[in-house]
Amino acid sequence: MAPEPQLQLPARVKVILFGATGMIGAGTLLECFADPRVERVLAVVRKSTGVRHAKLEEVIHPDFYDYAALQPRWPEFDACLFCLGVTSVGMDEASYRHVTFDLTMAAARSMAAVNPHLVFCYVTGAGTDSSARGRVMWARVKGETENALLALPFRGAYMFRPGYIQPMKGVRSKTRWYQAAYDVIGPLYPLLRRLAPGWVTDTETIGRALLRVVPLRRPDVLLHLPAVDPGPG
Numbered sequence: 001m002a003p004e005p006q007l008q009l010p011a012r013v014k015v016i017l018f019g020a021t022g023m024i025g026a027g028t029l030l031e032c033f034a035d036p037r038v039e040r041v042l043a044v045v046r047k048s049t050g051v052r053h054a055k056l057e058e059v060i061h062p063d064f065y066d067y068a069a070l071q072p073r074w075p076e077f078d079a080c081l082f083c084l085g086v087t088s089v090g091m092d093e094a095s096y097r098h099v100t101f102d103l104t105m106a107a108a109r110s111m112a113a114v115n116p117h118l119v120f121c122y123v124t125g126a127g128t129d130s131s132a133r134g135r136v137m138w139a140r141v142k143g144e145t146e147n148a149l150l151a152l153p154f155r156g157a158y159m160f161r162p163g164y165i166q167p168m169k170g171v172r173s174k175t176r177w178y179q180a181a182y183d184v185i186g187p188l189y190p191l192l193r194r195l196a197p198g199w200v201t202d203t204e205t206i207g208r209a210l211l212r213v214v215p216l217r218r219p220d221v222l223l224h225l226p227a228v229d230p231g232p233g
Contacts, residue, residue, distance in 0.1 A: 012039040013214055014076060018107065019083030020049050020058075023165070023173045024123055027203025028083055028210055029056070030169050035211055042077065044070070044107075064103050067110035074111045079119040079214045082107065087175075088138035096138060101145045112152040119156040121210045122149055126163035158213045164192075166202040 015032060019025030020043040032038045033053050043049060043058045061070065064084075082104060088096045104122065111118050124146055129139035132147060146159045166182060166189045173179040185192070192200050 013037055013078040013211075014040040015042070015211075015214075016074070016077050016080040016111075017041055017043045017083065018080070019085070019123075020045055020051075021047065021174070022083060022085070023167050023171055023178075024085075024162075024203060024206060025081075025083035027168060027171045028081055028207035030171070031204065031207030031211060032081075035208075038211065042073070065106045067107060071110050071114055074115045074118070077115070077118065079121065079211075080107070080111060081210045082120065082122045083210075085123065085125075088141075093137050093141065097141050097144075100138075100141050101148070104145050105148055108149055108152055112154055116153045117155050119158070119214050120149060120152070120154045121158045121160065121213060122146065123160045123162065123206070123210075126161045128159075128161055156213065160206065160209065162201050162206060164200045165206065166200065168202045168204040171203050 015038060017025060017029060017032070020029050026049070029041065029043065029049070029051065032041045033055055038055060041053075041056050043056060044061050045058055046060065046062060046064070048058055048060065049056075059070065061067075084103070086096075086099050091099075108120055111120065122145070124142045125138070127136070127139050128146060129136065129143040130146065132140050132143040134140055134143075149157045149159070166186065167173060167179075173182060189200070189202070193202075
């Protein structure tokens with residue numbers, strides 16, 4: 001087997017981050033701060049993260065289906081890390097599709113129209129149905145979203161499919177019962193990682209992986225973990 005290529009970020013990169021107030025996005029934001037090659041982070045949020053850092057610029061954007069006001073800024077950036085998502089629990093397919101497919105594609109299409117050199121990284125969920133025809137509703141919608149993103153004229157589009165994710169570095173889930181589970185499992189996480197390294201991950205690893213694919217030029221990186229309904233983080 002050929003050795004894995006050593007990928008290096010360009011000397012300085014600027015990234016757009018969606019989902020910075022959620023668990024995965026908050027973890028990714030910390031990795032952006034820690035990586036000296038990341039020059040600037042534009043966090044597109046509905047409400048402030050409350051975080052202050054020299055690299056961070058927040059844009060409070062109330063309408064996640066209309067980016068006319070932000071579109072002129074997209075050419076400034078090298079990558080979009082899209083960590084925004086909701087659980088499908090209690091939602092019908094039309095509603096879930098609106099807040100998953102429609103919302104994601106509104107941002108992606110706006111970016112692709114003015115910055116084809118952008119790398120778009122999308123955090124979906126293990127078990128996503130690439131055929132978009134299976135019986136599991138959320139998996140169909142996520143698969144349809146992945147396929148639509150891969151069809152856009154970006155320099156690269158990369159789909160990440162995590163299953164169990166342990167929050168690290170003080171990151172917490174906004175969903176109370178999720179966080180309660182993380183608190184219980186947390187002490188066991190190092191053991192779980194050793195026993196099944198390909199089946200569990202954490203926010204630190206995902207954040208670093210998202211940044212790692214920025215130099216790539218084709219969609220050949222995919223993070224697979226166990227099939228779960230991807231929650232809001």
